[in-house]
Amino acid sequence: MAATPSATLPSTFLPCPGFRESCRTLNWRTHKKQLVRKAGAVKVRAKFELEPPPYPMNALEPHMSRTTFEYHWGKHHRAYVDNLNKQIVGTELDDLTLEDIILVTYNRGDLLPPFNNAAQAWNHQFFWESMKPGGGGKPSGELLELINRDFGSFEAFVKEFKTAAATQFGSGWAWLAYKANRLDVGNASNPHPSDEDKKLVIVKTANAVNPLVWDYSPLLTIDVWEHAYHLDFRSRRAEYISIFMEKLVSWEAVSSRLEAAKAQAAEREKEEERKRREEEEEYQAGDEVREMYVESTDSEAE
């Protein structure tokens, strides 16, 4: 992976307005100007940092070894973060959050060079936080309710998740994600959303791709790149996946992510409703103006 900072990226890949809510609000140039104004002459932006996992590196033994962490976190994850920083310095991506960099460089599937590092940096952080010492067991509360609703049972969910992880050919990830009132077409918005539309889904992705690019809210992931399990399990990916489910998953993390996802979905719905009302009011106001205009023309004609 080239370490040289890329030239300023053309803004032609700025997503079209209306493509996706989050990108609609993304206006780099405005954002950049604001930053410059705030910080004065010198615009300082903190580089992305490699955060340690939320537990010591030997805390997941014997299920995931310290040695694996030394390489997986200490080398692979670190390299993604370092290389990303090098790639975006001095470019328009430099001001953005990690999520926004991912969305922009995904570029509707025509990946731009920083995508791999950005997405992998995000994916790995999400992965460490998906696990905990003494993990596994079963979820509870609302998460379990939704799992039962959308998969039939917890066992059925586990089976489907394991299958997804096992059948991702090559490198990639398997995900549990929350899909908020969207139709099953990636860029369509359901005009009549109901609570049933808000679903849990299992998806698998290749290489660095994650469900953020489809506007899903990721809840849980397992890394099925070989480097994630090769030192501990050699070629036995199925065993690694089982151990992950039985001993490592932090259902607390998944539950709190679900809460956040639902809150975000509710916020968005409110925002969309507000905008709809605004547009209606504007249109109605426009009607009044037109009526007035017609009346005045009549009176002039007299």
Add this chain to the structure above:
Amino acid sequence: MALRTIITKRTLAGALGFRQQHRSVQTFSLPDLPYDYGALEPAITGEIMQLHHQKHHQTYITNYNKALEQLHEAITKGDTPTVAKLQSAIKFNGGGHINHSVFWKNLAPVRDGGGEPPKGSLGSAIDIHFGSIEAVIQNMNAEGAALQGSGWVWLGMDKELKRLVIEITSNQDPLVIKGPNLVPLLGIDVWEHAYYLQYKNVKPDYLKNIWKVMNWKYASEVYEKECR
């Protein structure tokens, strides 16, 4: 008269689905390595070679055979959805079998000529197309290092155009995916399982060292055969 009867009978039998001879699916088996597991050390450890051969390659073969069996059944039943569904498993596992079968042959212990640059027509072709062996190595290593995820780097030849190419394929896609006339001369497996136990995340070191056991003799043989 009798002849006509025989022909009719056979056709009828076929139409009713009775098969006089069971057209069984060919099953594939793990080819032997042409050298001991430890013979490529220190470039590639015996541990990796054994795991790679006995576990990974074998799994591709096992799953390929299974998929072929299922495909055969689906075709016989006219079960098109299943036929379509099996394509990715066939491409992946069949490709894995093809690629690794070539790979074992395009590596050789140093004592058997591993690492020795090609002479003859392949050597000349390389000089003409790429300038030098070093250029080929540099190019392939750059491609291999840049490959995100799993895949292969190939030195291949277009047997119609009689031209050398350097290509990458992702996952277990065989070289022929990149062009129907492409024949692999040398392949480098850049899946992590090919080097991780020894080189960990330092893929470039693996790429540098594998050339010490590259079997250019095999590449030359294939090249000369396709050139005829």
